[in-house]
Amino acid sequence: MHDTxxxxxxQKNPIVFxxxxxxxxPYVGIVKGVIYSINPEADVIDLTHEINPQDVRxxxxxxxxxxxxxxxxxxxxAVVDPGVGSSRPGIVAxxxxxxxxxxxxxxxxxxxxxxxxxxxxxxxxxQERIFKLCLKHGFRPGSSxxxxxxDIFGPAAxxxxxxxxxxxxxxxxxxPVSFSFPEAxxxxxxCIRGQILYxxxxxxxxxxxxxxxxxxxxxxGSSSPCLLxxxxxISCIPFLETxxxxxxxxxxxxxxxxxxxxxxxxxGSARNTLGLExxxxxxxxxx
Amino acid sequence: MHDTxxxxxxQKNPIVFxxxxxxxxPYVGIVKGVIYSINPEADVIDLTHEINPQDVRxxxxxxxxxxxxxxxxxxxxAVVDPGVGSSRPGIVAxxxxxxxxxxxxxxxxxxxxxxxxxxxxxxxxxQERIFKLCLKHGFRPGSSxxxxxxDIFGPAAxxxxxxxxxxxxxxxxxxPVSFSFPEAxxxxxxCIRGQILYxxxxxxxxxxxxxxxxxxxxxxGSSSPCLLxxxxxISCIPFLETxxxxxxxxxxxxxxxxxxxxxxxxxGSARNTLGLExxxxxxxxxx
Amino acid sequence: MHDTxxxxxxQKNPIVFxxxxxxxxPYVGIVKGVIYSINPEADVIDLTHEINPQDVRxxxxxxxxxxxxxxxxxxxxAVVDPGVGSSRPGIVAxxxxxxxxxxxxxxxxxxxxxxxxxxxxxxxxxQERIFKLCLKHGFRPGSSxxxxxxDIFGPAAxxxxxxxxxxxxxxxxxxPVSFSFPEAxxxxxxCIRGQILYxxxxxxxxxxxxxxxxxxxxxxGSSSPCLLxxxxxISCIPFLETxxxxxxxxxxxxxxxxxxxxxxxxxGSARNTLGLExxxxxxxxxx
Numbered sequence: 001m002h003d004t005x006x007x008x009x010x011q012k013n014p015i016v017f018x019x020x021x022x023x024x025x026p027y028v029g030i031v032k033g034v035i036y037s038i039n040p041e042a043d044v045i046d047l048t049h050e051i052n053p054q055d056v057r058x059x060x061x062x063x064x065x066x067x068x069x070x071x072x073x074x075x076x077x078a079v080v081d082p083g084v085g086s087s088r089p090g091i092v093a094x095x096x097x098x099x100x101x102x103x104x105x106x107x108x109x110x111x112x113x114x115x116x117x118x119x120x121x122x123x124x125x126x127q128e129r130i131f132k133l134c135l136k137h138g139f140r141p142g143s144s145x146x147x148x149x150x151d152i153f154g155p156a157a158x159x160x161x162x163x164x165x166x167x168x169x170x171x172x173x174x175x176p177v178s179f180s181f182p183e184a185x186x187x188x189x190x191c192i193r194g195q196i197l198y199x200x201x202x203x204x205x206x207x208x209x210x211x212x213x214x215x216x217x218x219x220x221g222s223s224s225p226c227l228l229x230x231x232x233x234i235s236c237i238p239f240l241e242t243x244x245x246x247x248x249x250x251x252x253x254x255x256x257x258x259x260x261x262x263x264x265x266x267x268g269s270a271r272n273t274l275g276l277e278x279x280x281x282x283x284x285x286x287x
Numbered sequence: 288m289h290d291t292x293x294x295x296x297x298q299k300n301p302i303v304f305x306x307x308x309x310x311x312x313p314y315v316g317i318v319k320g321v322i323y324s325i326n327p328e329a330d331v332i333d334l335t336h337e338i339n340p341q342d343v344r345x346x347x348x349x350x351x352x353x354x355x356x357x358x359x360x361x362x363x364x365a366v367v368d369p370g371v372g373s374s375r376p377g378i379v380a381x382x383x384x385x386x387x388x389x390x391x392x393x394x395x396x397x398x399x400x401x402x403x404x405x406x407x408x409x410x411x412x413x414q415e416r417i418f419k420l421c422l423k424h425g426f427r428p429g430s431s432x433x434x435x436x437x438d439i440f441g442p443a444a445x446x447x448x449x450x451x452x453x454x455x456x457x458x459x460x461x462x463p464v465s466f467s468f469p470e471a472x473x474x475x476x477x478c479i480r481g482q483i484l485y486x487x488x489x490x491x492x493x494x495x496x497x498x499x500x501x502x503x504x505x506x507x508g509s510s511s512p513c514l515l516x517x518x519x520x521i522s523c524i525p526f527l528e529t530x531x532x533x534x535x536x537x538x539x540x541x542x543x544x545x546x547x548x549x550x551x552x553x554x555g556s557a558r559n560t561l562g563l564e565x566x567x568x569x570x571x572x573x574x
Numbered sequence: 575m576h577d578t579x580x581x582x583x584x585q586k587n588p589i590v591f592x593x594x595x596x597x598x599x600p601y602v603g604i605v606k607g608v609i610y611s612i613n614p615e616a617d618v619i620d621l622t623h624e625i626n627p628q629d630v631r632x633x634x635x636x637x638x639x640x641x642x643x644x645x646x647x648x649x650x651x652a653v654v655d656p657g658v659g660s661s662r663p664g665i666v667a668x669x670x671x672x673x674x675x676x677x678x679x680x681x682x683x684x685x686x687x688x689x690x691x692x693x694x695x696x697x698x699x700x701q702e703r704i705f706k707l708c709l710k711h712g713f714r715p716g717s718s719x720x721x722x723x724x725d726i727f728g729p730a731a732x733x734x735x736x737x738x739x740x741x742x743x744x745x746x747x748x749x750p751v752s753f754s755f756p757e758a759x760x761x762x763x764x765c766i767r768g769q770i771l772y773x774x775x776x777x778x779x780x781x782x783x784x785x786x787x788x789x790x791x792x793x794x795g796s797s798s799p800c801l802l803x804x805x806x807x808i809s810c811i812p813f814l815e816t817x818x819x820x821x822x823x824x825x826x827x828x829x830x831x832x833x834x835x836x837x838x839x840x841x842g843s844a845r846n847t848l849g850l851e852x853x854x855x856x857x858x859x860x861x
Contacts, residue, residue: 012327016316022775023310023597024624026640029590032619033644040586040645044619045319045331050311053776054841066313069437070320071327082841085816145816147831150643201309202340242372242432257434267341267369299614303603310597332606332618337598353600356724357607358614488596489627529659529719544721554628554656 013073014043015157016066018059019149020051020080027147031077031154037139038158047076054082056106061181061198063100064110065258072097077149077157078107085145090125090152091176092166099166101125101157103148109179123166124173130155133164184209190217192284194261196276203269205276209261209284219286227253227263230281234274237263249273253284300360301330302444303353305346306436307338307367314434318364318441324426325445334363341369343393348468348485350387351397352545359384364436364444365394372432377412377439378463379453386453388412388444390435396466410453411460417442420451471496477504479571481548483563490556492563496548496571506573514540514550517568521561524550525574536560540571587647588617589731590640592633593723594625594654601721605651605728611713612732621650628656630680635755635772637674638684639832646671651723651731652681659719664699664726665750666740673740675699675731677722683753697740698747704729707738758783764791766858768835770850777843779850783835783858793860801827801837804855808848811837823847827858 015035021027028049035042047066051059059080067076081103093100095111096119102108104124111120134141134155142151156169184194184207194209219225226236240252246266251274256262261284263270270276302322308314315336322329334353338346346367354363368390380387382398383406389395391411398407421428421442429438443456471481471494481496506512513523527539533553538561543549548571550557557563589609595601602623609616621640625633633654641650655677667674669685670693676682678698685694708715708729716725730743758768758781768783793799800810814826820840825848830836835858837844844850 014320014323016320018313018316023620024622025774026592026621026636027774029592029619029621030640030643033588033590033640033648036588036617036619037643037645043323045316045323046310047313047316048311062313066317066320069317069324071324074320083818086818088818142831144829144831144833146828150831200312200314244370244373244375254433255431257429257431257437259431301607301610303607305600305603330610332603332610333597334600334603335598349600353604353607356604356611358611361607487599487601531657531660531662541720542718544716544718544724 012043013071013075013161014045015075015077015161016045016047016070017049018047018051018063018076018078019049020053020055020059021049021149023049027149031149034139034141034150034154035158035161038134038137038155039162042158042161051080054080056080056082057179058198059107060110060179063108067095067098070098075099075101075157075160077153078102079149079153080107081105081148084148089173090148090156091173092123092125092156092160092169093120093176094122094166095120099160101153101160103153104173104176106177106179109177110181112176113178113180115180121166122173122176123170125152125156125170127152129169130159133159133168137162181208184213186213186216190285192217194282194284196263196278196280196282198278199271199276203265203271203273204256205263205270206256206258207261207263207282209282211255211259211261214255214261214284217284217286223286225284226287227261228283228285229263229274229276230283232274232276232280236287299330300358300362300448301332302362302364302448303332303334303357304336305334305338305349305363305365306336307340307342307346308336308436310336314436318436321426321428321437321441322445322448325421325424325442326449329445329448338367341367343367343369344466345485346394347397347466350395354382354385357385362386362388362444362447364440365389366436366440367394368392368435371435376460377435377443378460379410379412379443379447379456380407380463381409381453382407386447388440388447390440391460391463393464393466396464397468399463400465400467402467408453409460409463410457412439412443412457414439416456417446420446420455424449468495471500473500473503477572479504481569481571483550483565483567483569485565486558486563490552490558490560491543492550492557493543493545494548494550494569496569498542498546498548501542501548501571504571504573510573512571513574514548515570515572516550516561516563517570519561519563519567523574586617587645587649587735588619589649589651589735590619590621590644591623592621592625592637592650592652593623594627594629594633595623595723597623601723605723608713608715608724608728609732609735612708612711612729613736616732616735625654628654630654630656631753632772633681634684634753637682641669641672644672649673649675649731649734651727652676653723653727654681655679655722658722663747664722664730665747666697666699666730666734666743667694667750668696668740669694673734675727675734677727678747678750680751680753683751684755686750687752687754689754695740696747696750697744699726699730699744701726703743704733707733707742711736755782758787760787760790764859766791768856768858770837770852770854770856772852773845773850777839777845777847778830779837779844780830780832781835781837781856783856785829785833785835788829788835788858791858791860797860799858800861801835802857802859803837803848803850804857806848806850806854810861
């Protein structure tokens with residue numbers, strides 16, 4: 001079970017860093033300083049540091065839909081950590097040839113969930129091992145109870161980037177924190193019922209309805225799929241192929257770059273125009 | 288016409304990335320993941336990702352005034368793309384030894400404008416060629432109608448960075464979308480008439496009046512140039528050499544780092560203090 | 575005095591860049607373009623660019639508490655520069671094996687302060703020397719009076735990164751601008767009196783009371799240290815080891831990752847919840 005099946009890690013593989021630290025404090029830079037102190041050859045790419053403070057599920061969503069676009073061997077350093085300093089362990093999750101380092105609080109919970117378990121192996125980080133390996137590389141990590149990105153997770157990512165294996169940093173871990181987003185479903189009446197998971201900067205509303213599920217409903221004759229938002233007094237929203245097919249300020253839905261159904265308003269914000277929120281229930285049916 | 292005159296591209300040249308994606312979503316990171324997947328040696332520098340959503344002209348302004356500060360051979364990846372998924376083509380523009388990749392919607396319109404045409408060659412991107420070249424480098428691009436930065440422009444930039452030429456990625460393109468900013472002019476009464484093009488973070492107002500044009504008006508005797516903003520009840524704003532010559536909260540104008548006339552308020556925001564907007568007409572005259 | 579004691583600078587050492595430029599304008603990217611033009615091998619890490627406009631002391635605080643986490647030989651490029659274009663010189667400060675380049679306006683004033691002077695040597699930058707060395711490397715710097723990060727400090731950092739020594743760029747400088755933050759003190763009644771220096775993104779309030787000072791007060795019997803904020807009608811705030819020990823919305827104080835006393839509210843903002851401001855006086859006593 002714990003044969004991670006990893007190819008030897010290429011040192012040129014990037015470390016991809018996600019957090020809720022924001023960019024106005026020096027925290028992100030400090031973690032990079034620690035990584036460069038241990039591995040001066042490291043390449044660190046920012047995924048985003050604007051996760052809503054302590055919103056582990058938002059981070060999990062972004063990791064899930066971003067990871068496939070980075071090369072195999074990529075090391076994701078992901079720290080949204082309301083439980084820092086408590087007994088919650090740190091983990092390395094190995095999922096589909098990528099490595100994920102961070103707190104065991106559900107941030108990798110979509111990879112460790114039952115459905116995905118066969119693609120995922122986890123290791124519990126041992127701080128004393130990381131400390132010793134860092135010392136061998138001439139670096140003495142800090143030991144705060146408040147900033148494990150600097151003192152544990154960043155150093156662990158740098159060591160993995162140097163070629164150490166997850167098993168060098170800890171022990172197999174069989175019960176990591178998992179969770180699933182609610183799944184969309186096709187109901188007996190031929191509708192799809194789902195909900196809004198995420199808003200992007202443009203106010204586009206990403207739902208849990210996949211492109212594959214949308215293809216399953218075939219609308220007869222001249223009818224076409226349209227989308228309703230529960231408890232919102234909005235007429236049924238039409239489906240379009242691209243943003244540019246919509247007239248300005250027109251609400252519509254489309255398949256977005258995550259291959260998910262997304263509600264958008266051309267040249268505007270669906271979130272604001274339609275008053276949407278995360279968790280809003282949506283129904284796609286034929287019209 | 289389509290001899291681009293490019294020196295062989297040095298792989299160490301950076302890819303400079305500008306967009307309206309913001310930094311709170313994973314979009315910028317995902318594009319970098321794709322670039323690294325194709326060319327693990329790529330260096331990507333962020334120019335800015337805070338272009339106002341879909342504001343192609345703001346992006347064009349920033350590219351125009353930034354490009355000269357990057358080394359010859361630099362590849363600019365610039366994506367502000369309200370027409371994504373429509374029939375608008377993607378282009379590579381070669382301008383003064385730099386390469387510009389993005390949608391053909393005017394984002395490079397200040398380089399392709401008539402006045403600059405002799406310094407500029409354009410190529411229309413062919414998605415199928417980019418796709419094939421990526422496959423040869425072990426990467427399969429996505430094919431969304433909503434995220435061409437990930438699926439077309441990012442891969443094209445990575446391929447150019449690997450040493451492919453613009454002509455490897457597409458066909459010569461003679462009619463790219465162009466535009467010009469309104470030009471300032473010296474009028475018969477010896478005044479300069481221009482307008483505000485851009486505000487920076489500090490609230491400084493950048494105009495279309497160049498340093499060279501300002502030097503053309505010579506104020507007799509003890510008089511000196513001053514600046515009026517049309518339809519604003521503000522006394523004529525004096526000229527100073529540097530920010531530090533002004534007293535706090537004093538409005539003044541100076542030659543900024545773009546070599547353009549800029550209206551500023553020391554230790555404050557000209558935009559807020561004077562109630563300025565993009566497009567405001569300004570007049571410089573002797574006082 | 576001016577033997578800087580620097581080991582030969584390793585070109586792989588990063589340039590760490592801090593400013594008040596923000597990320598919405600192209601200024602940060604332009605400075606990086608200049609650095610890459612001079613030294614294509616440079617690695618530039620952003621510390622933060624969201625310093626409050628012209629807030630030299632905030633920048634000084636962040637540099638002071640961040641620098642130790644970067645490897646010896648790191649070059650800090652720090653530009654918060656309300657006096658740009660005036661006669662204030664530019665400097666290189668060498669402090670504890672790190673190099674600091676920027677305006678001589680107090681931004682490095684915590685390193686050049688009397689207490690630290692034995693660890694610090696300063697050099698006054700000579701623009702004409704930087705200009706000549708850049709020309710030798712095929713780059714012609716700009717000469718604005720408004721953007722010295724682009725025209726002087728960025729080029730100086732790139733040259734230091736290439737292996738030039740501070741003495742190659744200027745003359746010894748014995749009177750750099752210095753300042754100190756007010757120091758916390760233990761008073762006769764056994765209390766610690768300090769003040770709030772900084773808020774981070776989460777609204778945590780960082781004070782000038784060090785972990786070491788807190789350890790000096792020993793509370794007898796069952797009493798424990800608690801913290802009062804002067805002129806705030808708040809009951810005495812308890813001490814906890816970690817964020818996760820607090821119940822939601824509970825104010826508490828702890829030792830933070832800077833090894834300083836910090837006031838926090840679990841899952842909330844101490845700044846907003848308690849109405850705190852920089853400069854607020856605090857007292858730690860036994861309760």
